[in-house]
Amino acid sequence: MELVFFNGWGSLLRILVMGILAYATLILFLRMSGNRTLSKMNAFDLIVTVALGSTLATVLLSKDVALLDGAVALALLISLQFIITWTSVRFRWIRRLVTGEPLMLLYRGEFLTSSLRQARVTQDEVRSAIRSSGLADVAAVEAVVIETDGSLSVVKRHSESSHSSLDGIRGRH
Template sequence: MADYLEVALRTILAFGMLFVAARFLGKQTISKMTYFDFIASITIGAIIANLSFNVALKTHHLVIAFTEFVLIAFFIAFLSLKNRKARKFFAGDPTVVIQNGKILEKNMEKMRYTLDYLNQQLREKDVFNIDEVLFAIIETNGTLTVLKKPEFRHVIKQDLTIAVQPEKALPIELVMDGEIIHANFVQNNLKSSWLGSQLKKRGLQLSEVVYAVLAANGKVYIDTYKDHIHSPVDEEPSE
């Protein structure tokens, strides 16, 4: 019974340490990773796994190893932030794989990057014809960035000289899960009475609203618990 209790307590400790480390190291460690991020994540995960259930290893030894590795990761991240050469060494450089519609085979060979995978990533970018591509670049985190040739790019309002209303703010969430987000009202000098008037225009009560947001263009989007959709697409089966 003592072993079960020890594993349970070590697991709680491991979860807490991993959560603190993730907050400490930042969002980069949970996003698409560079070489260094990959190594750091794998090693931290291995240490945490052993801390959770490997009772043959002493807890304080694993805690020391974990803390030391997090500090090393933080130091390297800080060094990369301050020094371009260090950033280049640890993260690598982006690699051009397509230039003006031509595949650069030598660059792909250096990365052991196959044509099948290139085509897959191009399709994910809605590109089915390589001749449409001006540049395609493999970023340091492994993702593909595509710049199409001008004649294949989407038309935007600027191209058509259509007047655009400027947007100077991010959308502001007003109601989430039926609860008013008072902090957002205070930060943006909004009044609850204003929200009440917006609901009144739509013939709604606050109790009916699951989500409401003030868009950057000044329009208010409101979603209610009752969707009034008689035949929803892809409805989840009831348990």
């Protein structure tokens, strides 16, 4: 078994040149596509971000991938992201398919067991989110919602009418 620590200056020069050119190409494409492309708003956006990173790494390290091939792959990923986000803004069924919906996990001090199970979230995780929001007691919480990006939002209890702002969130309330 041979360990290779240095393939020669040519290999390093290729990585340096390809790295600069591929990085510049990626930045150009991202600027053209808009801010949404790299946002981590949901699982779909995260997948695209990881795929872009993987593609960039492949262009940098694989001698079998030409810069133009990598640029086309990056453009394809960014274009697909644009198409999916564009259609999800216009068609609710695509939005629901791609991003899911928020899900209520706790409502007025009561854990919603079926929602917790569906979201694969424990009561301890909900309690941790409540503490992180600066509240010490579940009774001080109107609701806890798992958002489409996986974060837990804590809605503080203020008045009896505050539940109207929770309309449209799945779960019993």
